Amino acid sequence: MYRAPRGTSDILPQEQAYWRYIDKKIVDLCQLYGYERIDAPAFEDTGLFLRTVGEETDIVEKQMYTFKDRGGNKLTLRPEGTAPVCRAYLEHGLHNLPQPVKLYYIASIFRYERPQAGRYRQHYQFGYEAIGDDDPALDAEVIDMAWQFFLSLNLHHLSLQLNSTGCKKCRPRYLTELKDYYSDHTQELCSDCRARLKRNPLRLLDCKKPSCQQLANSAPKSIDYLCPQCDEHFNRLKRYLSLLDLPFAVNPRLVRGLDYYTRTVFEVQPEAEGAQSALGGGGRYDDLIEELGGKPTPALGFAAGIERIILNLKQQGVPIPPLPQPQVFIAYIGDQARDGAVKLASALRRAGIGVSEAISGKSLKAQLRQANSLGARYTVIIGEQEVTNNTVILRDMTTAQQKTIPLPQLERELQ
RNA sequence: GUGAGUGUCGCCUAGCGGUCUAAGGCGCCAGGUUGUGGCCCUGGAGAACGAGGGUUCAAAUCCCUCCACUCACCCCA
Numbered sequence: 001m002y003r004a005p006r007g008t009s010d011i012l013p014q015e016q017a018y019w020r021y022i023d024k025k026i027v028d029l030c031q032l033y034g035y036e037r038i039d040a041p042a043f044e045d046t047g048l049f050l051r052t053v054g055e056e057t058d059i060v061e062k063q064m065y066t067f068k069d070r071g072g073n074k075l076t077l078r079p080e081g082t083a084p085v086c087r088a089y090l091e092h093g094l095h096n097l098p099q100p101v102k103l104y105y106i107a108s109i110f111r112y113e114r115p116q117a118g119r120y121r122q123h124y125q126f127g128y129e130a131i132g133d134d135d136p137a138l139d140a141e142v143i144d145m146a147w148q149f150f151l152s153l154n155l156h157h158l159s160l161q162l163n164s165t166g167c168k169k170c171r172p173r174y175l176t177e178l179k180d181y182y183s184d185h186t187q188e189l190c191s192d193c194r195a196r197l198k199r200n201p202l203r204l205l206d207c208k209k210p211s212c213q214q215l216a217n218s219a220p221k222s223i224d225y226l227c228p229q230c231d232e233h234f235n236r237l238k239r240y241l242s243l244l245d246l247p248f249a250v251n252p253r254l255v256r257g258l259d260y261y262t263r264t265v266f267e268v269q270p271e272a273e274g275a276q277s278a279l280g281g282g283g284r285y286d287d288l289i290e291e292l293g294g295k296p297t298p299a300l301g302f303a304a305g306i307e308r309i310i311l312n313l314k315q316q317g318v319p320i321p322p323l324p325q326p327q328v329f330i331a332y333i334g335d336q337a338r339d340g341a342v343k344l345a346s347a348l349r350r351a352g353i354g355v356s357e358a359i360s361g362k363s364l365k366a367q368l369r370q371a372n373s374l375g376a377r378y379t380v381i382i383g384e385q386e387v388t389n390n391t392v393i394l395r396d397m398t399t400a401q402q403k404t405i406p407l408p409q410l411e412r413e414l415q
Numbered sequence: 416g417u418g419a420g421u422g423u424c425g426c427c428u429a430g431c432g433g434u435c436u437a438a439g440g441c442g443c444c445a446g447g448u449u450g451u452g453g454c455c456c457u458g459g460a461g462a463a464c465g466a467g468g469g470u471u472c473a474a475a476u477c478c479c480u481c482c483a484c485u486c487a488c489c490c491c492a
Contacts, residue, residue: 003483003484006483006484057490058489058490058491059490059491062416062490063490063491080492109492111490111491111492113489113490113491114416114417114487114488114489115484115485116485116486116487116488117485117486117487118491118492119490119491119492120492123492124492125492126492127492192488192489203490206490208488208489256491257490257491258491267492277491278491278492279492280492281491281492303492304492305491305492306492307492308492309492331450331451331452333450333451334450363445363446363450363451364450364451364452365445365446365450365451365452366444366445366452367451367452368451368452368453369451369452369453370452371451371452372452372453373452373453379451379452381450381451383450384450385450393450393451395451395452397452397453400451400452400453402451
């Protein structure tokens with residue numbers, strides 16, 4: 001028997017209410033904030049991700065689904081959503097539109113990892129990008145939108161963490177400080193962190209080992225090394241966030257896993273302890289578009305994992321509205337009535353009334369059972385007698401009341 | 416890549432060396448008189464117990480290997 005590949009899953013009808021619920025919130029939210037939808041292909045030239053995500057990141061080093069097509073092109077299933085959007089922005093000359101350009105997506109994301117709770121090889125992300133403006137007011141809007149998104153989903157007990165990692169002018173100086181600090185403490189570091197020190201020192205800050213955390217707590221903070229421009233940007237952002245009453249907490253150890261982030265980074269996490277805690281995160285990437293061959297173009301964005309949202313919705317017991325079902329079930333007895341049932345079902349549907357029916361001849365009892373388990377509001381029953389009289393029995397399933405009415409009247413009764 | 420746990424009908428679970436060609440609940444199907452649901456009752460279909468090998472007179476029950484799943488680490492959404 002075939003099974004879904006490791007780390008992938010089927011989203012069965014019983015789960016769809018969650019997905020539709022979230023979809024709806026996303027569409028409403030984006031409309032509210034003026035974001036338009038974009039759908040990029042599921043795979044891109046491998047180089048796009050190598051270039052933007054960072055060669056030293058785990059994503060590039062071990063998590064990409066990369067393959068060659070028959071023409072010999074090296075392609076990669078998208079491991080994140082931002083780079084494709086930026087590629088599309090450049091490819092279609094969206095810099096000619098009024099800036100910032102605001103785009104959102106809901107897309108499958110592929111990463112080769114060992115699956116566990118809230119982590120899959122194929123998962124879905126909702127993300128949005130605001131490209132073409134460096135004003136901290138835009139950062140505030142992006143963060144506000146993320147926060148409002150989770151509120152609108154009815155998720156509670158979340159925290160909003162904020163940090164600034166500086167720009168390419170001031171970050172090198174900070175990194176030097178950081179390395180200097182850690183170099184004096186190499187013996188106290190875990191083996192992983194010793195490797196990080198050489199390759200990606202920022203990552204030292206979010207090691208979970210207690211001993212490393214202690215070191216990280218007293219490590220130099222990026223916000224203390226910001227250049228005047230970055231510092232002002234960060235201060236204005238914090239002011240805007242306070243203005244908007246967003247409950248953010250500055251976390252000097254907040255670091256993100258992709259190399260392209262500059263200045264603002266933020267993350268939304270559940271307060272409850274747990275493993276894959278990040279529900280969503282984002283930040284600024286002011287150099288990314290230029291890196292891809294465009295003019296220097298400041299931008300920022302956010303992305304959230306849908307599966308993780310659903311996990312939290314379930315944990316918090318958030319009620320989800322059920323998906324609508326057909327209101328009418330048609331039951332019939334005998335072959336003659338069957339013709340009428342087939343015709344009637346189609347007629348009602350053409351009139352915009354949802355209909356389910358028993359396709360093959362079961363007993364009336366079985367058909368009513370089916371109507372009941374489908375949750376039909378009404379059952380229409382057609383037997384031989386009804387066929388001859390051109391009538392129909394209309395049964396209200398909640399009250400168990402039924403009446404015989406002329407067939408031509410049925411549509412009006414149901415509307 | 417590393418570590419731990421689990422693997423019995425579609426789902427949940429019992430069985431832990433012989434009474435198991437495997438039991439129960441949910442779900443599914445059919446009946447409970449003639450054309451009527453949700454409750455109740457009765458019956459039925461459905462698993463050779465993840466796969467392979469071994470130990471034993473005897474294995475779902477013990478051992479080994481493999482596979483799969485789950486959780487955690489790394490990292491991230």
